[in-house]
Amino acid sequence: MALPIPLVGRLRLPVVAAPMFLVSGPELVIAACRAGVIGAFPALNRRSTEGLGEWLETIAGALTPADAPYAVNLIVHRTNARLAADLEVVVAHRVPVVITSLGAAAEVVDAIHSYGGVVFHDVTTAAHARKAAGAGVDGLILVAAGAGGHAGALSPFALMAEVRRTFAGTILLAGAITSGSDVLAARAMGADLAYLGTRFVATTESLASDDYRDQVVAAGAADIVHTASVSTIPANFLRRSLELAGLDPAAVPGPVDLGHLTRPSRADAKAWRDIWSAGHGVAGIDDVLPVAELVDRLAQEYDDARRRLFAEG
Ligand SMILES: Cc1cc2nc3c(=O)[nH]c(=O)nc-3n(C[C@H](O)[C@H](O)[C@H](O)COP(=O)(O)O)c2cc1C
Structure with a gap:
């Protein structure tokens, strides 16, 4: 070490x-x-x-x-x-x-x-x-x-x-x-x-935009959704940003195989740019x-x- x-x-x-x-x-x-x-x-x-x-x-x-x-x-x-x-x-x-x-x-x-x-x-x-x-x-x-x-x-x-x-x-x-x-x-x-x-x-x-930072501050660990639907590889995203992009976080499937891509429903919403990533650590921020x-x-x-x-x- x-x-x-x-x-x-x-x-x-x-x-x-x-x-x-x-x-x-x-x-x-x-x-x-x-x-x-x-x-x-x-x-x-x-x-x-x-x-x-x-x-x-x-x-x-x-x-x-x-x-x-x-x-x-x-x-x-x-x-x-x-x-x-x-x-x-x-x-x-x-x-x-x-x-x-x-x-x-x-x-x-x-x-x-x-x-x-x-x-x-x-x-x-x-x-x-x-x-x-x-x-x-x-x-x-x-x-x-x-x-x-x-x-x-x-x-x-x-x-x-x-x-x-x-x-x-x-x-x-x-x-x-x-x-x-x-x-x-x-x-x-x-x-x-x-x-x-x-x-x-x-x-x-x-x-990050002010809205993104504010979501990180406001969120608790339960507001983080782990999904492969946004970025093909399973990743953690802020629930609120999924909602604002027109996705129903409850309907977003859990981790799935690489290559199983479902696109965000709002045609112009882009992963990372509009659907914001953050981890469970939001609980302490x-x-x-x-x-x-x-x-x-x-x-x-x-x-x-x-x-x-x-x-x-
Ligand atoms: C918004 C966001 C974007 C990220 N982009 C990358 C990236 O481009 N390359 C990479 O290796 N890791 C990326 N990561 C992962 C981080 O480098 C790091 O592994 C992770 O944030 C650590 O966990 P924590 O967020 O709970 O502290 C990203 C993480 C976040 C939150």
Whole structure:
């Protein structure tokens, strides 16, 4: 259990502000890194590889060695026609941390290792974890049940127990982590880093609309619908946004096979843009605040929880 060398001593708190489609941009990434946690964004949040290069320049230009490193998320899948070109730009900019999703490919890992970059790969099952470990990734992101985006179906305890048995690298844990005491709990379970998505939707620097942020603040865990109907892969969405898109959440089927796609009924409603993703963590989110204040609060809660536990002996 350890952080990869390039990350040692670079973080104020063992936290990653996870990459989120249409939500994370340079402002959020820069604010997170300046606050001392890893900020990340999906490469596909820009419509072109040139656009990706521009964002990388903006981010690298704004950060100093005193800030935490930043990360880019690459979708490693045959449907991502931009992968080769985006990877080239990522290598040219020597992006410190690359988060791969869907596929873990040794060629991608080798390209990032060639300049000293770190690769984390997200998984929802132990079988995928074994495959990614075989591709040589530095760390595995265990996406447990209740996470925002393409959530897993397993308890974090079960996933952690299974993966730890065979993987000695860095472990990141994701799924409904919203407070500093949650971060400490993830560390206690054996994670090196906590991976927080939904909590960062409700920050002033996120690209989410005010309505989206308000829904995250207003929602409880029961307002999250887990379905494959919106994005083909099972994902968690805000019930209210499904309703506003003309879908009846009660009629939305549960997880189904990949490829079983039913389209939203409102012809122009688009997944992620109009139907908003969030995880069960909405239960612990009561406000929208600047990233710096959020990280201060997480750090305070983390320290308080640690002191409380030690005091209890
Ligand atoms: C709106 C939204 C969009 C997301 N988009 C992506 C994405 O493009 N790529 C990715 O790897 N993960 C994506 N995720 C998943 C997050 O990176 C992370 O795994 C997850 O949010 C962690 O769970 P939490 O939301 O409960 O904290 C997304 C999550 C949300 C909420």
